[in-house]
Amino acid sequence: MTRPVFSGIRKWPLAAVVGLCLAAMLAGDLSVSPVQAQSSGEGIVVAQAQQERGGFFRFLFRNRRREAAPPPQAPIRLFPGFEQPQPQAAQPRRERKPRQVAPPPSEVAAVDKAPNAKRALVIGDFMATALAKGLADAYRENANAIVIDASNGSSGLVRNDYYDWTGELPGIVEEQKPDAILVMVGSNDRQGIETTNGPQALGTEGWRIAYAGRVAALADALKATGKPILWAGLVPVEPAKMSRDYSAFNGIAREQLEAKGLRFVDMWNGFADEEGQYVGAGPDINGQVVQLRSDDGLNFTRAGWRKLAYFVEQPLNDLFGGIGSLLASVDAGGVSSAPNPNIGPMVPFDALETMGGDSLSDRISESADRGHVAAEISASLTKVDATPPPRSRADSYLWPPPSSAVVPPPLPFRGPR
Numbered sequence: 295m296t297r298p299v300f301s302g303i304r305k306w307p308l309a310a311v312v313g314l315c316l317a318a319m320l321a322g323d324l325s326v327s328p329v330q331a332q333s334s335g336e337g338i339v340v341a342q343a344q345q346e347r348g349g350f351f352r353f354l355f356r357n358r359r360r361e362a363a364p365p366p367q368a369p370i371r372l373f374p375g376f377e378q379p380q381p382q383a384a385q386p387r388r389e390r391k392p393r394q395v396a397p398p399p400s401e402v403a404a405v406d407k408a409p410n411a412k413r414a415l416v417i418g419d420f421m422a423t424a425l426a427k428g429l430a431d432a433y434r435e436n437a438n439a440i441v442i443d444a445s446n447g448s449s450g451l452v453r454n455d456y457y458d459w460t461g462e463l464p465g466i467v468e469e470q471k472p473d474a475i476l477v478m479v480g481s482n483d484r485q486g487i488e489t490t491n492g493p494q495a496l497g498t499e500g501w502r503i504a505y506a507g508r509v510a511a512l513a514d515a516l517k518a519t520g521k522p523i524l525w526a527g528l529v530p531v532e533p534a535k536m537s538r539d540y541s542a543f544n545g546i547a548r549e550q551l552e553a554k555g556l557r558f559v560d561m562w563n564g565f566a567d568e569e570g571q572y573v574g575a576g577p578d579i580n581g582q583v584v585q586l587r588s589d590d591g592l593n594f595t596r597a598g599w600r601k602l603a604y605f606v607e608q609p610l611n612d613l614f615g616g617i618g619s620l621l622a623s624v625d626a627g628g629v630s631s632a633p634n635p636n637i638g639p640m641v642p643f644d645a646l647e648t649m650g651g652d653s654l655s656d657r658i659s660e661s662a663d664r665g666h667v668a669a670e671i672s673a674s675l676t677k678v679d680a681t682p683p684p685r686s687r688a689d690s691y692l693w694p695p696p697s698s699a700v701v702p703p704p705l706p707f708r709g710p711r
Contacts, residue, residue, distance in 0.1 A: 408437045412614045415472035415521075417459060418479035420447040421602075424594040425478050425526060428603030429610075431596070439614065442470050450482035451508040460508075460515045467519045474613045475516060476606060478526040480543040481592075484536065496539070502546065509550040516556065522613040523556045524606055529565040530572040532591025537572055561605040565598075579604045 416426040426443035433439040444466050449457040459479065467475070486493050487504045494500035516523045525547060528540040541562070548558045565586060567573050574587040578597045586598035594602065 404434045405437045407440050411438050411440045412473045413440045413442060413471065414474050414476060414610060415442045415444055415466070415470050416476045416478070417444050417463070417466070418477050418526075419445065419449050419481050420593070421481050421528065422476075422478035422526075423447055424599045425476065425602045425606070427596075428599035428601070429476075429607070431600050432603045432607055442472060444470065445478075448482060449479070451479060451505065451512065452483040452485055452487045454508070455488075460511045463512070463515045463519070467521070472521060474522045474524065474610060475519065476524045476526060476610070477512070477516070478528070479512075480528050480547065481531075481540065483543060484539050502542075505543075506546050506550055509547050510554070513551055513554045513556055517554060524559055524609055524613070525551050525556060526559045526602070526606055527561055529561050529602075530570070532572050532574070532587070534571075541570075557609065559606050559609060561602065564601060564605060 414429060416422050416429065418425070422445035423443065426441055426445055429441040430443070433441055446457050449459065451459065454460070483505065484496055486495050487501055487508075488494075489500070489504045491500065494504050513525075527544040527547065530537040530540065544558075544560070544562065548560075551558045562570065565573065565576065572587075572591065574591065575583055575585050578584045578586070579600055584597045585595050586601060587594055
């Protein structure tokens with residue numbers, strides 16, 4: 295009698311039977327997805343399907359969180375050996391630190407000017423406009439000084455066909471009747487100049503000679519007014535080439551003005567670093583580091599206006615007889631007209647005797663002649679003692695130092711006793 299084919303299975307261990315069944319199920323469930331693009335040779339691979347394994351074990355041990363996320367995309371190969379880079383995640387933008395700017399100045403109402411107040415006339419280009427604004431701030435609380443802004447922002451000395459300062463100056467002086475004239479011009483002069491010998495290009499020797507003639511002509515017109523003159527030099531700007539040209543313009547102006555006995559005020563270092571290069575921020579008149587220049591690297595902030603005025607303020611006060619600085623807050627009756635009357639004018643100690651008193655005071659005697667007092671104070675400020683200090687004193691600058699200053703050699707070391 296024939297025995298059944300599977301009759302022997304009964305004698306197998308149970309574990310072997312279960313293992314055989316699981317192996318059969320796994321082998322029957324393995325498959326490869328037919329959606330798979332193949333590359334023959336060196337072709338361009340557009341996409342590559344993933345081999346999917348499924349079946350009984352996947353059903354039992356699948357990771358539901360991983361299945362919820364989209365599968366990672368394989369890199370796309372456009373050419374052999376080159377893969378398109380994956381897009382990078384956007385980097386967070388780094389916040390820029392705010393630039394330190396000058397604190398908003400406290401607005402102080404301009405005081406009423408005295409009938410005999412000194413008048414300062416400012417002429418020139420857009421830098422002169424900033425200078426006039428700074429002087430107006432400086433004398434806002436001073437009843438004895440008036441600032442007249444007669445500048446023309448687009449003017450210069452090259453294009454006298456647009457605006458001729460030499461020709462216009464006599465009429466301006468006749469109309470405004472200033473007590474002093476301040477000039478700041480040249481920032482628009484980086485261009486060719488027309489001469490009787492034809493146009494001269496910037497940077498040539500012909501241009502330099504012609505420009506020196508324009509400066510000399512304006513200097514002659516200024517001297518003809520009979521008024522005190524201050525010529526303020528240009529300051530550096532952000533474009534380096536412009537700054538180099540401005541420095542050359544300052545050299546020409548200084549040479550011509552000194553030859554005619556006029557004063558040139560150099561303000562370059564007040565707006566430059568240690569190497570003479572442009573800086574947008576720097577110390578203001580109070581020593582605080584603030585923004586002095588506008589974003590364009592040419593114009594000025596309000597703190598920059600005030601710093602421009604600082605360089606000409608003291609020379610201008612000297613021209614006004616010292617009243618502008620030392621007696622700025624004292625009115626005709628001897629009482630301070632500033633908002634805080636407890637603070638008087640700053641004067642040196644040696645000037646107290648000339649002020650008619652024997653104690654520190656914020657008043658000047660009503661009987662004192664203010665012009666005489668100002669002259670005495672100015673003289674005391676400029677007094678210099680030419681006698682050198684003795685050699686034994688620490689501030690002695692004499693050379694060579696005295697031989698007594700040589701330190702004797704130390705005693706020899708004898709060791710412990």
